[in-house]
Amino acid sequence: MSISPVRIYPLGDEALVCESPPPATLDVQHRVWAVAALARDWPPVREVVPGMNNLTITFDPLSADPDALAAQLAHAWQHADDAPIAGRDVDVPVEYGGAFGPDLEAVAAHAKLTPQQVVERHAAGRYIVFFDGFQPGFAYMGGLDASLHTPRRKEPRVAVPAGSVGIGGEQTGIYPAASPGGWQLIGRTQLALFDPSRQPPALLLPGDRVRFTIAGVHA
Amino acid sequence: MIEVVRAGLLSTVQDLGRSGYRHLSVASGGALDALALEVGNRLVGNRPDAAGVEMTFGPIALRFARATRIAITGTDFGATLAGKPVWSWWSLPVAAGDELVLQGAKRGMRAYLCVAGGVDVLPVLGSRSTDLGAGFGGLAGRALKDGDRLAVGVAARERASFAPDAPAFGVKAPVWCSFALVDEPPHRRGRHPEGLPWAVPVRVLRGPEYDHFTPDAQHAFWSDEWLVTPNSNRMGYRLSGTVLERGPGTDLLSHAVLPGTVQVPPNGQPIVLMSDAQTTGGYPRIGSVIRADLWKLAQVRLNGGVRFVETTRAAARAALAEEHAYLRQIDAAIAMHDERLAARTRAATAA
Numbered sequence: 320m321s322i323s324p325v326r327i328y329p330l331g332d333e334a335l336v337c338e339s340p341p342p343a344t345l346d347v348q349h350r351v352w353a354v355a356a357l358a359r360d361w362p363p364v365r366e367v368v369p370g371m372n373n374l375t376i377t378f379d380p381l382s383a384d385p386d387a388l389a390a391q392l393a394h395a396w397q398h399a400d401d402a403p404i405a406g407r408d409v410d411v412p413v414e415y416g417g418a419f420g421p422d423l424e425a426v427a428a429h430a431k432l433t434p435q436q437v438v439e440r441h442a443a444g445r446y447i448v449f450f451d452g453f454q455p456g457f458a459y460m461g462g463l464d465a466s467l468h469t470p471r472r473k474e475p476r477v478a479v480p481a482g483s484v485g486i487g488g489e490q491t492g493i494y495p496a497a498s499p500g501g502w503q504l505i506g507r508t509q510l511a512l513f514d515p516s517r518q519p520p521a522l523l524l525p526g527d528r529v530r531f532t533i534a535g536v537h538a
Numbered sequence: 539m540i541e542v543v544r545a546g547l548l549s550t551v552q553d554l555g556r557s558g559y560r561h562l563s564v565a566s567g568g569a570l571d572a573l574a575l576e577v578g579n580r581l582v583g584n585r586p587d588a589a590g591v592e593m594t595f596g597p598i599a600l601r602f603a604r605a606t607r608i609a610i611t612g613t614d615f616g617a618t619l620a621g622k623p624v625w626s627w628w629s630l631p632v633a634a635g636d637e638l639v640l641q642g643a644k645r646g647m648r649a650y651l652c653v654a655g656g657v658d659v660l661p662v663l664g665s666r667s668t669d670l671g672a673g674f675g676g677l678a679g680r681a682l683k684d685g686d687r688l689a690v691g692v693a694a695r696e697r698a699s700f701a702p703d704a705p706a707f708g709v710k711a712p713v714w715c716s717f718a719l720v721d722e723p724p725h726r727r728g729r730h731p732e733g734l735p736w737a738v739p740v741r742v743l744r745g746p747e748y749d750h751f752t753p754d755a756q757h758a759f760w761s762d763e764w765l766v767t768p769n770s771n772r773m774g775y776r777l778s779g780t781v782l783e784r785g786p787g788t789d790l791l792s793h794a795v796l797p798g799t800v801q802v803p804p805n806g807q808p809i810v811l812m813s814d815a816q817t818t819g820g821y822p823r824i825g826s827v828i829r830a831d832l833w834k835l836a837q838v839r840l841n842g843g844v845r846f847v848e849t850t851r852a853a854a855r856a857a858l859a860e861e862h863a864y865l866r867q868i869d870a871a872i873a874m875h876d877e878r879l880a881a882r883t884r885a886a887t888a889a
Contacts, residue, residue: 328746331798331826332854336746343791355561366560368794370818375794377560380829380855381862451563452792452818455672459792496672513562515662515674521562 323347325396327389333380337392338373345461347372348449352406352526353399354392361391369450369525371459406448406526411493411508413442413484417537419507422472426486426503429469438536440464441505446491446529451521456495456513458523463491475501482508484531493523508534540653542686543599543637551657551676551688552650553589556665560817566797567667567675568813570772570836571648573712573861574612578652580868581609581629581709583693583700588656589666591682593649596642600651605634605702606693607654611711613646613837628708629699646837654693654700670772671814698879699872707875709868712833712861737763737843740831743854745800747790747822755782755806759824763843764808770840772814777844781806784822795819798827800846810835830857 323339323346330336337354339347351374355367358376363383368375378388415438416423427434446462453459463486471487476499479485483494485502494500495512512522523529542549552575555568569575569592579588591600596615602608610617610626617624620636626649632638640649659666659677668676677686698704748756758780765778782802795801799811801821810827811819812835827835828849838844849857 329743329851330746330794330823331743331796332828332851332858334794334796336793338793341791365557368560368817370793371791373791373793375796377796381858385851450792450818451561453563453816455559455562455564455669457563513672515672519562520559520564520663525561 322397322400323350325393327392329385330375334375334377335385335389335392336373336375337396341372343372343449345447348447349404349526350396350399354395355525356405357395357399358392361388363388370452371449404526406524406528408528408530409523410530410532411484411510412532412534413506413508414535414537415441415506415533419537420484420505422485422503423505426467426469426505430466432466434538435536437467437505438533440467441491442531442533444491444531446531448523448525448527448529450525451523454494454496454498455515456521456523458492458512458521458527458529460490460492460523460529463489465489467491469503471501472503475499476504479504480507482510482512484508495521506531539603539690540657540688541601541603542682542684542688543601544597545682545684545686546593546595546598546640546642548594549598549682550592550668550670551589551659551682552592552667553587553656553665555667555813556663556675559663560794563817564663565669565671565814565817567665567669569650569667570813571612571650571833573833573865574648574650575652576865577627577709577712577868578609578611578650579656580865580872581611581627582607582652582654583697584652584654584656588652588691589659589676590650590652590657591688593640593651594647596640598640598642599637601635601637602632602653603634604690606632606690607700607702607704608632608638609652610638610640610649611652612649613643615640615643615649617641624706625708627711628706630706631702631704643839645839647839648836653690654702655691658689658691669814697876698883699876704879707872709871712864737845738834738838739845739847740835741828741849741854741857742800742825742846743828743849743851745823745825747787748824750784750787750822751802751824752783752785755780755784758782759808760846760848763845766838766840766842766844768840772812774812774815775810775835775838775844777808777810779807782808782824787822790820790822792818792820795823796826798829798832799823800825800827812836828854828857830854830861
């Protein structure tokens with residue numbers, strides 16, 4: 320396998336970004352996670368934040384040598400092949416439809432499927448957490464069946480309940496905390512996506528493989 | 539124990555923030571004017587990671603149940619302690635039952651209260667800072683309310699300066715804008731024609747997408763005086779000015795953003811991200827305010843002005859080193875004060 324090209328550049332005075340040009344692919348993302356796992360152990364590094372096709376490391380500008388860190392990043396990127404595949408398998412039980420998923424009908428209508436078919440396809444998917452963002456413990460996941468891609472709601476909700484499972488465009492995700500949100504809500508999980516008293520506090524980490532299981536389907 | 543008699547519009551418990559959780563989308567948080575908090579903790583003999591109260595708008599009133607020491611740093615809120623005016627950037631003895639009243643800022647935006655022993659709330663993910671967005675940390679994850687009670691940690695009492703009955707002493711406040719005075723354009727010297735404050739200059743490094751912007755936008759970015767809109771908060775300073783146009787470009791994939799990152803959403807109005815900002819974004823990053831100038835930005839008032847002065851990585855590093863040198867000067871001054879005080883006590887005991 321050829322190694323994707325990489326560009327390393329500074330972000331402000333205390334961060335470096337290591338980025339592969341688009342398109343975003345799972346191969347590149349595996350490399351992002353592998354380099355992130357390595358960089359976390361480098362002494363001057365404070366934070367390692369994976370993005371889509373990229374990762375950012377932060378450091379103390381007074382004690383770190385950014386040029387040396389950039390060289391270390393480049394080296395790690397080239398030699399990340401042997402790293403073990405990151406991530407764990409996580410099952411997320413979901414109550415679909417009814418009060419838990421008020422937009423299930425709308426998603427079904429958009430997909431020209433029955434609500435039951437939407438549930439089955441959603442639960443049949445194998446998803447992967449590309450990175451976390453938006454709010455603590457929110458996982459950006461790839462792998463949504465193309466037939467379920469649904470535009471966001473025209474009117475975002477003022478308050479989406481915690482644990483809501485939604486579809487926004489080509490993505491599916493789970494709201495860790497009650498918040499405003501524009502995704503189409505198809506169900507809800509009882510699992511705590513984020514609990515600051517737990518270690519790690521987030522249920523879904525970059526690289527994790529996620530399966531939704533059907534805990535119930537409601538009309 | 540500190541009783542919050544009047545909480546003001548936005549007072550929160552803050553320390554220097556949490557680190558190591560940005561990959562889980564947990565913001566750093568922490569005092570926006572971190573330098574003020576650092577000095578405040580030094581003035582009461584606290585460890586650098588002790589928590590204080592960040593106060594945004596007055597009037598605020600706090601009552602101290604026990605004799606202790608406090609320091610108020612950041613901008614001057616016109617404070618009185620037990621009815622007597624007190625200075626900012628001073629270490630002050632407080633008697634049991636004393637009430638501290640802070641009227642509010644005449645200039646600047648935020649003041650910090652540090653108390654010997656620190657505000658003792660349960661650390662969450664390694665920090666006592668309040669994350670208002672996520673609703674954890676600080677006091678129940680929220681801003682202080684009238685009637686709240688804040689526990690105070692155990693104070694380090696081994697040094698004479700910090701005893702509750704030791705005399706008050708002060709240190710020099712950090713310099714606001716020394717770097718800008720040198721290269722200030724002639725038309726900005728002296729007084730503003732309308733009696734307004736000049737826009738506060740903050741130093742900025744070009745961002746990864748700086749070249750995506752049109753030459754006109756790049757010029758405006760450096761030459762405009764940007765208005766800090768009232769829609770600004772601990773997550774970000776939303777600025778208003780020339781609409782910054784991008785050339786035809788590709789959409790960006792999501793990437794990390796940091797406090798200081800200046801991003802430009804499609805409306806062309808830049809946002810400077812602050813301590814509580816989200817950890818990832820997808821808007822072009824036109825620049826980054828350097829670490830050493832973030833506290834200055836945090837002190838720019840809503841409806842105040844800010845302008846961006848281009849700088850270099852070497853200058854950014856030097857500015858941060860200067861800040862550290864200032865903190866070491868404060869440490870040295872306090873140590874000297876301490877020695878003098880201890881010598882005086884010894885002499886008094888001998889006599």
